[in-house]
Amino acid sequence: MNPMQELAARLALAILTLLASASPALADENPAPSDPSLLPVFEQFGGKPGIDALMEDFMVKLIEDPRTRNYFAEADQTHIKAMLAEQFCVILGGPCTYTGKGMREAHAKLVINQGGFNALVEDLQRAMDMHDIPFRAQNRLLAVLAPMHREVITEP
Numbered sequence: 001m002n003p004m005q006e007l008a009a010r011l012a013l014a015i016l017t018l019l020a021s022a023s024p025a026l027a028d029e030n031p032a033p034s035d036p037s038l039l040p041v042f043e044q045f046g047g048k049p050g051i052d053a054l055m056e057d058f059m060v061k062l063i064e065d066p067r068t069r070n071y072f073a074e075a076d077q078t079h080i081k082a083m084l085a086e087q088f089c090v091i092l093g094g095p096c097t098y099t100g101k102g103m104r105e106a107h108a109k110l111v112i113n114q115g116g117f118n119a120l121v122e123d124l125q126r127a128m129d130m131h132d133i134p135f136r137a138q139n140r141l142l143a144v145l146a147p148m149h150r151e152v153i154t155e156p
Contacts, residue, residue, distance in 0.1 A: 042092040044137035051088050055081040058127040067119035071110060091144045103151035113155045121145075 045051050059081050062068045072080065083106075089096035100106065121142065128138045 040093060041137050041140050042089070042094040044134050045088070045092055045141075046131070046133075048085075048089060048094060048096070050131065050133075051085050051092070051094070052081075054088075054127055054131050054133070055085045057130055058084070058124055061123040061127050062120065065119055065123050068116060068123060071112065071116065071120075088141065091141060103148050107152045107154060111155045112153050114149075114153055117149050117153050 045054065059072065059077050062072045063077075083098075083100035086096050086098045086100060090098045125138065125142075128141075
């Protein structure tokens with residue numbers, strides 16, 4: 001890279017850094033943006049009531065799906081929904097505290113393979129679509145959940 005290209009790259013990086021650091025301040029100036037994709041992700045999920053409603057439909061999908069049914073049919077579904085709602089609320093920046101077990105501990109005795117994990121993600125996406133959660137907001141949640149597969153999958 002020649003010196004002029006390097007200078008242009010540094011300038012672009014500096015501008016992007018300034019814009020990124022200014023965006024939270026700009027969001028505070030406009031508490032009710034007209035574009036839903038500009039709302040905080042937690043609000044795009046409908047806040048705590050929206051997450052709770054999402055968990056209800058998500059659990060229905062998990063029970064209906066033959067690929068995931070065995071993991072949830074005989075489990076304490078009320079507890080699982082509550083823990084998932086807490087976890088998602090925290091991940092999405094809501095005013096919640098996660099009181100559940102760590103992912104590795106919670107899934108240690110289950111025999112979960114990559115196919116089961118992928119099916120769960122598909123069911124979650126379907127439930128989020130049912131609730132009209134914006135695609136970008138879905139991706140923000142999934143980006144945080146995806147690395148957890150290393151702690152959830154217990155069988156190759």
